[in-house]
Amino acid sequence: MRLFRASEILGIARDTLQFALDASEETHPNEYMGLLRAEDARKFDLDRNGQVITDVLVIPGTKSDPRSATVKSNMIPNDLKAVGSVHSHPNGVLQPSDADRGTFHKGNVHIIIGSPYGWRDWKAFDSNGDPRSLDVLDVELPEEQFFDFTQDDIDAELRAEGRDPGRSQPDDDRRDGGTFEQ
Numbered sequence: 001m002r003l004f005r006a007s008e009i010l011g012i013a014r015d016t017l018q019f020a021l022d023a024s025e026e027t028h029p030n031e032y033m034g035l036l037r038a039e040d041a042r043k044f045d046l047d048r049n050g051q052v053i054t055d056v057l058v059i060p061g062t063k064s065d066p067r068s069a070t071v072k073s074n075m076i077p078n079d080l081k082a083v084g085s086v087h088s089h090p091n092g093v094l095q096p097s098d099a100d101r102g103t104f105h106k107g108n109v110h111i112i113i114g115s116p117y118g119w120r121d122w123k124a125f126d127s128n129g130d131p132r133s134l135d136v137l138d139v140e141l142p143e144e145q146f147f148d149f150t151q152d153d154i155d156a157e158l159r160a161e162g163r164d165p166g167r168s169q170p171d172d173d174r175r176d177g178g179t180f181e182q
């Protein structure tokens with residue numbers, strides 16, 4: 001994994017957290033697992049320096065069962081700058097497992113979401129597996145940040161960037177993560 005130590009993470013966008021809670025519930029009874037991406041707080045109306053978590057990316061090929069989720073690290077795009085991870089504990093325990101602690105050194109914020117996946121059913125941890133604070137921020141995310149891309153949207157975006165839509169593979173399932181084409 002190529003994760004970098006970023007400037008301070010201020011918090012997570014409310015919509016992004018909601019997305020992760022919903023996805024965890026949908027994945028139940030299996031674990032949900034994704035990587036977190038952040039954007040500079042200056043992009044939003046926040047009078048603070050740092051970064052805001054705005055995206056959850058599910059890596060294709062991620063295998064999960066009720067007790068673990070495994071990301072295929074060779075499927076992580078080289079240019080993905082993740083600030084940490086999010087995963088669910090279908091048993092509801094909001095504590096990192098020993099295995100979790102073994103992976104938390106990559107990135108500096110790790111969210112665990114537990115069943116029943118409500119607004120209080122999550123906690124954030126640092127790279128040592130110790131609890132850390134993570135504000136939920138009411139920031140306005142651009143519409144295209146979210147995950148229901150159609151092929152037309154993607155083609156339009158590629159054209160807007162002056163790229164040839166023909167170069168993207170129509171059934172590249174990485175697109176399920178939503179933001180790889182940025």
Ligand SMILES: [Zn+2]
Pocket residue numbers: 087088089096097100112
């Ligand atoms: Zn875990």
